[in-house]
Amino acid sequence: MRAEILPALAEAFRQHGYEGASLSRITQATGLGKGSLYRLFPGGKDEMAACVLDAIDGWFESEIFAPLRQGEPPGEAVSAMFEAVERYFRSGQRVCLIGVLALGAGRDRFGAAVRSYFARWIEALAASLRRAGHGESASTALAEEVVAQIQGAIVLARALDDPALFTRRLATLRSRIATA
Incomplete structure (x- = not known):
């Protein structure tokens, strides 16, 4: 049962942030009463x-x-990453919950998880870039740039209500890696 309601919980936190996701908003999003939520x-x-x-x-x-x-x-691994990122963020129509938590007061509560998420993404991408022949420092710098731009593109696409901006930025980043 817990696993079944996690997507609804995630959307409540995405839409309202940790602070704004009140218990009444969470019950509305999940369709469960307070008692059921506290049992789970x-x-x-x-x-x-x-x-x-x-x-x-x-x-x-x-x-x-x-x-x-x-x-x-x-x-191919890097290309698959871009495809998965585009699917996950629904071509720029879904905000990054980890990013939401990184910017809000939830950062203090979940800081270790937030840091781990971004650090592992950068490290994994840098490892792939090193296997592709990029140097150690160049791989890390490019991985940081790509992850930062993906996160920025999510924010900008949402702020401008232009999901296509996210897709365009991903295409630019793909080209950037291909020509680096």
Whole structure:
């Protein structure tokens, strides 16, 4: 049952942030009463958010981080990363919950998970770039640039209500890596 409501919980946190996702908003999003929520998540909203973060982390680990670390040839692994990122963020129509938590007061509560997510993404992409022949520092710098621009593109696409901007930025980043 917990796993079934995690997507609804994630959307409540995406839409309202950790602070704004009140229990009444969470009950509305999940369709469950307060009692049911507390039976499933005795630790309350903190436990709900932690479970959502774990689910997101699991998806990114299996769909993006591990394939980048292990995928051969590296160019195909990087290309698959861009495809997975575009699907996950619904071509710029879905905000990054990890980014939402990184910017809000939830950052203090979930800082370790947020740092780990971004650090592992950069490390995995840099590893793939190194296997493709890029130097150590160049790989890390390019990986940081790509992850930062993906996150920025999500924010900008949402702010301008222009999801196509996200897709355009991903295409530009693909070209940037191909020509680096």
